[in-house]
Each structure stands twice: as structure tokens, then as C-alpha cells.
Amino acid sequence: MEIREERPLFSFGIIADVQYGDLDDAKNFTQTKVRYYRNALYLLREAVQHWKEGNKIQFVLQLGDVIDGFNTRHKNSENALRDVLREFEGVPFTVHHIWGNHEFYNFSRSYLMKSSLFTAQETQETANNVQKVVKKEADAAYYDFSPYEGYRFIILDNYDISMCGIGRDKDSPQYKEAEKILRERNRNEELNSPEGLVGLDRRFVMFNGGMGEEQLQWLRETLEVARQRGEKVVVSGHVPVHPDSCYVMCLLWNYQDVLNILQDFSDIVLAYFCGHDHEGGYHYDSGNEIHHVTLPGVVEVPPGSNAFGTVDVFTDRLVMHGVGQLDSRVMK
Numbered sequence: 001m002e003i004r005e006e007r008p009l010f011s012f013g014i015i016a017d018v019q020y021g022d023l024d025d026a027k028n029f030t031q032t033k034v035r036y037y038r039n040a041l042y043l044l045r046e047a048v049q050h051w052k053e054g055n056k057i058q059f060v061l062q063l064g065d066v067i068d069g070f071n072t073r074h075k076n077s078e079n080a081l082r083d084v085l086r087e088f089e090g091v092p093f094t095v096h097h098i099w100g101n102h103e104f105y106n107f108s109r110s111y112l113m114k115s116s117l118f119t120a121q122e123t124q125e126t127a128n129n130v131q132k133v134v135k136k137e138a139d140a141a142y143y144d145f146s147p148y149e150g151y152r153f154i155i156l157d158n159y160d161i162s163m164c165g166i167g168r169d170k171d172s173p174q175y176k177e178a179e180k181i182l183r184e185r186n187r188n189e190e191l192n193s194p195e196g197l198v199g200l201d202r203r204f205v206m207f208n209g210g211m212g213e214e215q216l217q218w219l220r221e222t223l224e225v226a227r228q229r230g231e232k233v234v235v236s237g238h239v240p241v242h243p244d245s246c247y248v249m250c251l252l253w254n255y256q257d258v259l260n261i262l263q264d265f266s267d268i269v270l271a272y273f274c275g276h277d278h279e280g281g282y283h284y285d286s287g288n289e290i291h292h293v294t295l296p297g298v299v300e301v302p303p304g305s306n307a308f309g310t311v312d313v314f315t316d317r318l319v320m321h322g323v324g325q326l327d328s329r330v331m332k
């Protein structure tokens with residue numbers, strides 16, 4: 001009997017919270033972990049090298065916070081961004097950049113829209129078809145693409161409603177809405193502090209964000225179309241949307257809205273990939289058969305290890321090959 005090794009339909013890379021900066025190592029806010037800002041660039045380089053040399057991947061999901069907010073202290077944001085983007089120059093795969101809170105500490109939305117971190121309008125070429133990625137809203141970065149017939153990837157803009165850094169203009173309706181949500185829930189002068197907040201309400205801090213009505217509606221419509229086409233769907237964003245896949249302080253403000261939508265489409269949604277919580281996490285929503293994967297943050301990985309992965313897509317499962325602190329996993 002001939003034994004044939006089954007090959008994946010296609011593969012993609014995943015990495016989160018590189019948070020590079022030409023900065024000395026320092027502890028996080030709670031003084032519990034060291035952040036290796038410079039080493040993060042070498043870990044990104046190692047990941048890119050791995051993807052270049054390994055089994056062919058079609059694209060990478062860079063899950064956000066690619067440079068650290070502290071770059072602004074030295075007016076070094078543009079240099080730091082140039083350094084990380086250089087690592088991706090000439091790679092034989094597409095890179096999808098997702099925006100996290102640290103993007104907005106460094107840059108305004110209008111800056112990001114014109115930068116190479118805005119990947120919402122690129123054309124994806126596959127062996128079978130060419131699919132144009134279409135941006136949906138003038139100043140938002142959510143979009144979808146199909147890298148392989150029968151599969152759709154949805155990229156969310158988790159800081160659509162946000163007070164983070166200089167992302168949104170203070171006069172914008174989204175900033176005002178974010179301020180209203182936060183001030184109603186969080187009575188602290190310092191809106192990044194969860195003091196006095198209990199349980200799931202600890203997510204109402206400024207370094208998280210929310211998704212507006214328009215984006216939620218778009219998500220529903222995109223999933224509806226995918227269902228009609230008989231596609232399977234993988235969703236990604238910077239911020240976790242399931243309370244059991246992360247530390248509650250890292251949850252999307254309106255995570256329940258997003259979860260409800262994903263669960264309404266549990267017949268086609270396979271998984272949600274994100275970063276933001278540097279500890280990483282995983283939860284299998286068994287009732288809905290949706291895998292929630294939170295990647296560990298590269299910036300907190302000590303030299304000698306790493307935290308990235310490659311996901312092989314088979315017709316009946318996703319096989320995640322983790323490197324370093326990212327666990328490997330077969331997700332049916």
C-alpha cells in the first residue's frame with residue numbers, strides 16, 4: 001500500500017507584539033516581565049527567515065504592535081517602523097499588518113493609511129485566482145481576502161472606537177464615543193488603570209478599544225456572503241474577543257458583539273487569531289467549534305527563544321506549528 005503524506009491546501013505565518021524599539025530592556029508596567037525591545041527585531045528576522053526557508057507560506061498575519069510606543073519618547077517612530085518593514089522586504093509572501101494600540105501611540109490613522117502598514121488594498125494572487133482586497137471604510141483598516149478558493153480571511157480593526165494615543169482625532173465621533181464608553185465604566189483619572197473595576201469590567205481601560213456599528217454590520221455581511229459561497233473563514237485582530245483566551249484586562253470592550261456574530265456563523269468560522277496579551281492563550285469554544293488563539297508577545301521573549309508560528313490549512317483541520325513559546329496544536 002502506498003502511503004502518501006498529505007499536503008496542506010496552503011499555509012500562513014503568524015506573529016504578534018514584536019514591539020521593536022532601539023531601547024534598553026525594561027520591565028512592563030506591572031514589573032512582572034522584561035521587554036527585550038532590541039532583541040525583538042532579531043526574533044522577527046528569525047521568523048521571516050524561517051518562513052522563507054520552510055514550506056512555502058502564502059502570507060503572514062502580523063497581529064499588531066509591531067513597534068513599541070516608547071519610540072515616541074525619542075522621536076524614533078519612523079526609524080523603528082522602517083527597521084521592521086525592512087525585515088519584510090523582498091519576501092516571497094504577502095504580509096497583512098494588523099493595527100494594535102502601539103501603532104496608535106506612534107502614528108495617527110491618516111499616517112498609517114498612507115504607510116506600508118496599510119495592507120487593506122493589496123491584490124492577492126493565488127495559483128487559481130486573483131482576488132482584490134477591498135477596503136470598506138474611508139478611515140478604517142478592516143478588510144477581507146481569499147488566499148485560496150473556499151477560504152476567506154477577515155482582518156478586524158479593533159481600535160475603530162478608541163482613545164489610544166494619536167490614532168483618532170479628538171473631535172472624531174469615534175474618539176468621542178470611546179471617551180463616553182470609558183468614562184461611564186472607568187472612574188479613574190488614569191484611564192489605563194483598572195482600579196475599582198471588577199471581573200470582566202477590567203477591560204474598560206484605554207489601551208483596549210472597540211468596534212463600531214458599521215464595522216460589525218460589515219462583519220456580518222462579509223460572513224453572510226462567505227456562507228453563501230460555501231467558504232470557511234478565519235478571523236484576526238489585535239485584541240482577543242473571548243474571555244477564556246486571555247487575561248480580562250486585554251479583552252475588546254464590545255467583545256460580546258463580536259463573539260455573537262462569530263457564533264452565529266459557527267458553521268463557517270474556524271478560528272480567531274490575535275495578540276495583545278503577551279502571555280498568550282488558547283480557548284476552544286466547543287459549543288461553536290471555534291478556536292481562539294492568542295499569540296505570546298515577541299517583545300517579552302528572552303533571547304534564545306522566540307514566539308511565532310506557521311499554520312497549515314487542511315480540509316478538516318488547522319495545524320499550528322509553534323516555535324519557542326507558541327504551542328503547536330492541531331485544531332479540528
Ligand SMILES: Nc1ncnc2c1ncn2[C@@H]1O[C@H](COP(=O)(O)OP(=O)(O)O)[C@@H](O)[C@H]1O
Nearest residue numbers: 028029030065101102190192193194207276278
Ligand atoms: N495597571 C495600570 N495602571 C495604570 N496604567 C497602566 C496599567 N497597566 C498598563 N498601564 C499603561 O497602559 C499603557 C499600555 O500598557 P502596556 O502594558 O505597555 O501595554 P502593552 O501590553 O500593549 O504594551 C502603558 O502606558 C502603561 O503605562
